[in-house]
Amino acid sequence: MKPERKDIKPGMLVAFIQKHHQRSGEITEGVVKSILTSAPSHPHGIKIMTDEKKVGRVVEILEG
Numbered sequence: 635m636k637p638e639r640k641d642i643k644p645g646m647l648v649a650f651i652q653k654h655h656q657r658s659g660e661i662t663e664g665v666v667k668s669i670l671t672s673a674p675s676h677p678h679g680i681k682i683m684t685d686e687k688k689v690g691r692v693v694e695i696l697e698g
Contacts, residue, residue: 636675636676636677636678636679636680636691636692636693637679637680637692637694637695638674638675638680639669639671639673639674639675639680640674641695642666642669642680642682642692642695643666643698644666644667644668644669645665645666646665646666646695646696646697646698647663647664647665647695647696647697648663648664648665648666648682648692648694648695648696649661649662649663649692649693649694649695649696650662650663650664650679650682650684650688650690650691650692650693651679651690651691651693652688652689652690653689653690655690661693662688662690663696664684664685664686664688664690665684665685666682666683666684667682667683667684667685667687668682668683669681669682670682670683670689676691678691679691679692679693680692
């Protein structure tokens with residue numbers, strides 16, 4: 635079960651998959667800068683942008 639939008643806040647450390655890694659499933663870690671998905675949930679995960687300007691879909695919250 636992927637985290638919902640209400641569970642994700644800027645400043646959290648999360649594990650996410652960038653679009654170009656969707657096939658391989660390679661997971662990247664980063665700190666949430668902004669939440670790009672407006673819907674409360676998404677089947678592939680909530681889309682976020684990190685402090686390093688990386689964009690991907692959250693698979694797990696690592697630190698709140």
